[in-house]
Amino acid sequence: MPQEEKAADVARREEGYTLYDLVSMADSAELDRLDDETLLRTSPHILSVFLSRLDVDTQRQILRRFSPEQVSEIVSEMDSEQSAELVSEMREHRAVSVLNEMEPDDAADIVRELEDDDRDRLLKGMQKSQPEAAEDVLELLEYPEDTAGAIMNPHVATLRPEMTIDEAIGAVRKMRDEYENIYYLYVVDSDDVLQGVVSMRALLLAPKGSRVGHIMRTGLIGLLAPTMDKEIVAHIMADTNFHTLPVVDSDGELLGIITHDDVIDIMRDENTEDIQKMAGAGADEGIFDPIFSSIRQRSPWLLVNLCTAFVASAVVGFFDSDIAVLPVLAVFMPIIAGIGGNTGAQTLAVTVRSIALGEVEMFDMSRVCLRETWKGFLNGLLIGLLGACLAMAVTRRWDFSAIVWVAMLINMSLGGFMGSFIPFTLKKFGLDPASGSSIFATGCTDTGGFFIFLGLGALFLL
Amino acid sequence: MPQEEKAADVARREEGYTLYDLVSMADSAELDRLDDETLLRTSPHILSVFLSRLDVDTQRQILRRFSPEQVSEIVSEMDSEQSAELVSEMREHRAVSVLNEMEPDDAADIVRELEDDDRDRLLKGMQKSQPEAAEDVLELLEYPEDTAGAIMNPHVATLRPEMTIDEAIGAVRKMRDEYENIYYLYVVDSDDVLQGVVSMRALLLAPKGSRVGHIMRTGLIGLLAPTMDKEIVAHIMADTNFHTLPVVDSDGELLGIITHDDVIDIMRDENTEDIQKMAGAGADEGIFDPIFSSIRQRSPWLLVNLCTAFVASAVVGFFDSDIAVLPVLAVFMPIIAGIGGNTGAQTLAVTVRSIALGEVEMFDMSRVCLRETWKGFLNGLLIGLLGACLAMAVTRRWDFSAIVWVAMLINMSLGGFMGSFIPFTLKKFGLDPASGSSIFATGCTDTGGFFIFLGLGALFLL
Missing domain, CATH: 1.25.60.10 (MgtE N-terminal domain-like)
Known part of the structure; x- marks a missing residue:
């Protein structure tokens, strides 16, 4: 509909x-x-x-x-x-x-x-x-790509504080077509230093004989620096609810403005980047991009994935003689690894978004990792018990079932920890918290899951 | 910085x-x-x-x-x-x-x-x-939650077409504080039917003696219906680049307006929903939500995950006697499944975003699924070959390595197919294309990967 x-x-x-x-x-x-x-x-x-x-x-x-x-x-x-x-x-x-x-x-x-x-x-x-x-x-x-300076519109409708209202209206009249969508007029002095802002409404209602300097709003909030990352621009814009924000240099000189439609575009881009980067697809890959460009962007991450999968498989290889004796270990392996991977993916999604939205900051790292590990553990209590019951139904061995439970518990806790630890760590090293995070997290829960489960199995069942 | x-x-x-x-x-x-x-x-x-x-x-x-x-x-x-x-x-x-x-x-x-x-x-x-x-x-x-009607501001600054400019300015003057941020004045007739729009600038520059009806812009584009989903509102707003859009009922009566800051909020929400829903976390789960609310939201999807993992493990169980004979099969299993899962995740990310951005529509389903399967296959040619080389190094068996290659090829193609097929199918049934999609896709590539690899192994190696 x-x-x-x-x-x-x-x-x-x-x-x-x-x-x-x-x-x-x-x-x-x-x-x-x-x-x-x-x-x-x-x-x-x-x-x-x-x-x-x-x-x-x-x-x-x-x-x-x-x-x-x-x-x-x-x-x-x-x-x-x-x-x-x-x-x-x-x-x-x-x-x-x-x-x-x-x-x-x-x-x-x-x-x-x-x-x-x-x-x-x-x-x-x-x-x-x-x-x-x-x-x-x-x-x-x-200005570097993706900064406020690179995306601002340098064409700004400006007034001078000493202008009379009639002069200001005359100036608005003379402004060319490209200014059609202006809502604010920025007031600058002769050095182009930003002094204040006048809304069209203020201009309309201004008493005759007053000057722009009298009716302008000063003490502007939400001034942008040209070097600011565009993602931060979007946050400030969303937080201040302003329609237009001015970009000024360190001397206060007005360089340009950023408007709401720029911010909507930024948010579209950044969100697509997050979701696609997590899975290791190209950050700005579109679905109809030429096939080889898409393959070029995805294959490096698949290679990383191949490496992490080899590490996980090496762990399995370490236990191959145990598996030959008790092949049901191989049967339950994917369950332990998979549920840990999914716990990691859930945590990752929430963590990456919270970082992007500015709801958590670097100083929250240990707090968040602890909470998420705890959530993974608590979910593991329930889901692991179910897993153990199913294992009991299949194998009729209480010791095997107990190991399934413990392994699920530990691996789901690991998933919670890795799902929060990885994005914070990427951010700490100046990388995008989303970058390939899902591949790293799954690598950890696969390797960890196999090691825990097969290790416990080898210790207690053979 | x-x-x-x-x-x-x-x-x-x-x-x-x-x-x-x-x-x-x-x-x-x-x-x-x-x-x-x-x-x-x-x-x-x-x-x-x-x-x-x-x-x-x-x-x-x-x-x-x-x-x-x-x-x-x-x-x-x-x-x-x-x-x-x-x-x-x-x-x-x-x-x-x-x-x-x-x-x-x-x-x-x-x-x-x-x-x-x-x-x-x-x-x-x-x-x-x-x-x-x-x-x-x-x-x-x-109005139902998440519709234009529910998020609009019913408090709109309106004018009548027969007003003189002075009367209109008087009306603007009288408008209370809550209208402080208006940029457009909507013009309605005595039945509140929307006739046109006047910008503050047009009002400011209007020749004395003219009437609102003369200076208003008619033939408005981007009219919103109150029942429209808010995600579509955001699209229309982003496409038209307007700052404010009016909501009208089927008779053209003005019901309210939606402004750019609403749209920024919608985009934040929707994108968080997409990324979190894919992984099976709560759509609007925040990282500091009470722990039990988060567990309640995540555990149903972990249960789904447990079920799909059991199906995958049942496939492994079907081949357990073969694994007992050739345990290296169990060693390579996670590589085949993992790489297929990651191919699926990449495809899923790009597909879910393209659907959300309106870059693809339902009628593109077969085209997109075909292309993504093809991309998975082509990536599989390269990555599968590497996997086979590593298998050769480990096992020194060309037949085993060949099976690794073929299984990776097939499973990565399956990943590409499932990663695109699942979101389209969810959408077809009126569900969110993101809902748990990553869990379903991984379920398919795990099950498929084990079946293909172990099946080929059982057929040709034993």
Whole structure:
């Protein structure tokens, strides 16, 4: 039902193509029958999702029907790596127009991903045709990727404190189209140092004859530094509930603003990164990325997984003569290892998210690890008992069943510990707490589970 | 460094307590030494994170130092289940004041979580002290949880099309404090049917003598229905890049608005849900939730895990006499199963995110499953070969190594298939594509891996 609603809503507002229409036409090689008018009414988002599935030549062929402004809108919704490939394949004049039309931060994202010679070529083109746009992009490129500086919009509507209200309104009137969506006007002095902020509403209600300096709000909270990680920007934005936050340098000079839609994009990206990094897939891997790019990103983690699995199997190998005598040990091995792995995965998920949301900090490490180990142990009391009962039903040996219980208890505690210890440790070493965490955790619970269970078995059953 | 920056930023704007300060004081039972002034300067977000770690009595004791308005700010940042418990423990008069001060959607979230008698009691209190606030909350309670209707703010600043600009400015002037953060004014007719929208900027620049109807923007896109799932609301908001979207009923009557900060909250929640649900932890489980609540949420999935693990172990049991003859089979078993499980986890992560982001739809199911199976197979060619080489080094048997390769190939293909098939199937049955998906996928690759490997071993090696 929600899907239908979404479709209905899109239809109501656009009456353009749906994703299904477009995909069906692509499947039956009917893309040349696309109707221009319907295409123009299709939402840029749907177009970007659709284009992401096609090869560059087909992308270009379809985009030929749009103006540079429309193309810029569609392309800025695509993954920046993909859009860089697309832009580099366009004729230079066209590519430059598209980049000129974009928000500077979107353009900078794409330029950053270009090959060196394409980057020089297109930046030169921009400098010739629209020097300010080129300058904005060059400025943004100076900040490291994924920082506030790199994602801010340097184009800010500013006022001076000494302006009268009429002058301010005149200034708002003169602000060009790109400022259409402004809600706040930032007030700066002659050195561009941020003094305060004026909302449109304050300007509207200001008594005649007063000056901007009188009505501006000072003592701003939530100032951003250009070097801040974008994830932290998102946290501050979510915590302050502001719509727009200013980025200032150490002298207080206003460098740009970050708006709510940037933050929504950051949150989408970061969350996808977390969930995919945990499993060892590419952080920004999309499902329709070229197959070999996806394989390249996943195989290193599969190699890590192969190594941890070999360690686990070496533990089993150490006990192979015991298994030959009592093969039911091999039968129960996967249960002990699996339940420990799942306990680890549960803990990992909660820990990685709590770190990402800022609910726990490094100083909580020992507290969290202890609690999670304890949770694993308590769950093990119940689940391990059930496991032991089933073992009793299968083997009719109380000593075997007792060992199953103890092994499950210990391995589930280990799962709880590792699931919390690993993300904190990754973070401690400056790595992403999610990075391959699930592979490391499973490696530990497999190895640990086999060692505990087979060790106890060899000690007490043989 | 980012952490320091965040801390520095918080300090710059607040000079209140940091989370570390508060936690340390709680650890050393020094909470009674909290300084009132510093406490008042502490950000509501930090306070909410800190309070979430305490028991209800200590929460109440600390909140006693704040005014109802401040408490409402802090409490609305907490998890609604926790804040419901807290509110129900406050003295009635205090609880009612706190609820009255909240945004209606936040208050409704809390009221929804209350026990029946607490709910009646507090709603009655609200009706007596602030009937409009109570009415807003009651209205929101009529919509199912997690829909646009339940999270919207029914308090909207509206204008009439026939108003002159001066009248409109007068209306803005009269709008009370709760409208402080408005950027758009919605225009409705006498039946409250939405006609258009006016930005503050348009109002500011409007020529004298014109009327609201002349300057309003019509043909609004991104209208929301009150029954829409909140996840879809977030998508539409992210796609349209609007700051505020109106919710209208089927007759076009304006019911409320949803703003960017609601959407940021939705995205936080939904992403936490996805990552935690995949592993079978509680969807909204926080790391400092009471231990037994966490155990209650995790143990059902551990039971499911126990069942799938038993199926896998039954497969091993079927081959136990073969393992007794050739125990190296048991040694390599975990490698085949583990690598298939990890391939499944990678695929699962990418698939669940692509579904959540709307990059793939149900009609893509067969396409995606095929591609992911293919990716698993291709990765298996490389990783399986390495596995086989290592098996050769250990066993010096080419037939054993060949079986390791083939089993890894097949099981990694199975992992790719299951990792994509499971979330689509869950979605098809109206379930969350993330729900326990990782447990089901691992169950399949464990069972499948053991069956393939031991089956091949029994066939060709014995």
